Amino acid sequence: MTIVNMIDERKQLYSEAKINSKSIGKKAFENLSHSISRLLERKIRDRLEKKEGVILLQNRRGFAPFIECKSCGYVEQCDRCNVTMTYHATKKHMRCHYCGKVKPAPTTCTQCGGFEFSLNGFGTQRVEQELAALFPSAVTVRMDMDTTTRKGSHEKILRQFGEGGADILLGTQMVAKGLDFPRVTLVGVISADTQMMLPDFRSAERTFQLLTQVAGRAGRSTLAGEVIIQTSQPNHYALKHVREHDFVGFYNEEIEFRKSINYPPFSRVIVVEFKGRNERNVEQTATSFGNQLFTLLNRESILGPSPAVLSKIKNEYRWQIIIKADKDGDKNGTRARHAVARVVNNLSGQSIKSKVKVTVDVDPVGIL
Structure with missing residues (x-):
């Protein structure tokens, strides 16, 4: 098995292009991305x-994970999700891989009016x-x-x-x-x-x-x-x-x-997710939830509340709290689960009123 360092590979290509540019000019730097x-x-x-x-x-999948304006650096994003749109060459359109939205590839930049774009990344x-x-x-x-x-x-x-x-x-x-x-x-x-x-x-x-x-x-x-x-x-x-x-x-x-950061198997992870169409309501509900949780559990075992990595999907804003129940003090995560259940019950009226969905995932498959 061989590991290829692609940074060294690109450095080598650029060095060769610099030498060739003395004879053929800027053309030497074209199509260096492989x-x-x-x-x-x-x-x-x-x-x-x-x-x-x-x-x-x-x-x-797709052709390029994102399209970037060469003039101002603006990257086309999905307006329903906080992610870049992937360019698909077969149908010459951009597609969001989270909500499925499709729109034509840009001909001019919506921010600066530029008309030159780079297709970045490899699908x-x-x-x-x-x-x-x-x-x-x-x-x-x-x-x-x-x-x-x-x-x-x-x-x-x-x-x-x-x-x-x-x-x-x-x-x-x-x-x-x-x-x-x-x-x-x-x-x-x-x-x-x-x-x-x-x-x-x-x-x-x-x-x-x-x-x-x-x-x-x-x-x-x-x-x-x-x-x-x-x-x-x-x-x-x-x-x-x-x-x-x-x-x-x-x-x-x-x-x-895992041991150094107290993640499974040394703890049980609980992710509390907050979703809603009103960003302020989602943030307020997550903050209220976190404040109550801090009174019931060790603050060091709680991450957040904060926006999720994928902070918006299908027009719903997402915040989350991650609880790490240390198995030394809470072997089966019972205390943490009861604390989360108690806060969920306390805030059920507020979350319903503000139209924020609260989801509790014990031992989640992913935390994005």
Whole structure:
């Protein structure tokens, strides 16, 4: 398994462009943004020559995660959600992946009137386009939510690749689990950072799981397999243990990290979420809830109230409180759960009146 430092890769490309600019000018700096490193390109080319299969993982669909105005830096966002809109090249529109809203790609900037935009980041559609340019004779099939909406499309894509009708299978995490193709000898991860950089205490664990799973798709026969992982965080401990296929080592390092910040399994987490269409009412309800909770539980065990990472989805503003019930003093989280239930009961009238939904999630799957 090889880890490719994409920061070093881009530095090298820029250095070469600087040298070339002395002879060809600004053209040397055009099209420097690539999702596929030189090493991965060489490895793919080698497998294509040998008629062997390649699986590529990019856990982000669409073409570009956001569009930015080159003049003022304004980024197009969904007006119903506090997230950027993803550009989809196949239909030439922007789409919100949370509420589903669609609108045309901008021709002029709504802030400054500028008309030049940059498409930033890499989705599966953009990687597919790059593969077509690099390997024009190769057949690439893409498997993500956009290509598997029709009944039977998922099976059709896998059958085509499995029978040798396609050389490269590119997709989101759909391609990471349960696939057994003896002809696959190369697995490439376009960006390991997508999951790893999320502000969730389980992000390293999920990254380790996903990369370990997708790495297992290569070399499932007598043919030797190889895995290339691209990242801008090559020294992250999750990648170190993925490379060494070291489950015990990852567990030991992750468990120390969890212990230092008192997250599961050393505590039970309770997330109280507040949602509503009136931002002020949501904030006031969350603040009132927090003030009462502070009188019942140790303040150090409470994070918030504060806006959620995804602070607005489908026209509803979101605030949250995170409670960490330390298992040393509250083994099953009973005291914390009773305190939360008591405050929920006390404020039920206020939340109903202000049209704020209060949701309590014990041991949540995610905290975004």
